[in-house]
Amino acid sequence: MKTQMMKLVILIMFFIGNMIFVSKHKHLLIVLLSLEFIVLSIYFLMMYYFLMMNYDMYMLMVFLVFSVCEGALGLSILVSMIRTFGNDYFQSYNLL
Incomplete structure (x- = not known):
């Protein structure tokens, strides 16, 4: 029961992160935070499966790096965009 609940929580985290990423937001910071939330849920999923299969955690360190x-990289892009355009709105510049 506890393992099923843990899988469900990780799956819900992943889908919430994807829904935030896919929805249309004005700010780049919200998109970057949703990407980090997706990475965190993938990290929890990998940690859960490595613990269940009794593997070592070396691959988790590589994933964290x-x-x-x-x-x-995301923060550096955000800082350079704010310095160039003055804000992080997607509507203020043309990405094409």
Whole structure:
């Protein structure tokens, strides 16, 4: 019962993160936060399955390194956009 509830919570976290990412938001910061929420749910899922299968946690450290790099890249893009355009609205500039 406890493992089924844990799987359900992780699955709900993943789908909520995807729904926030897919919905149309004005700010880039909200999109980046939803991406980090998706990465966090994937991390919990990997940790759950590695614990259930008695694998070592080395792959989780590699995943954390890549997720931190992804977060730092997102923040650097956000800072450069705010310095260039003055805000993080998607409507204020043309992405094409």
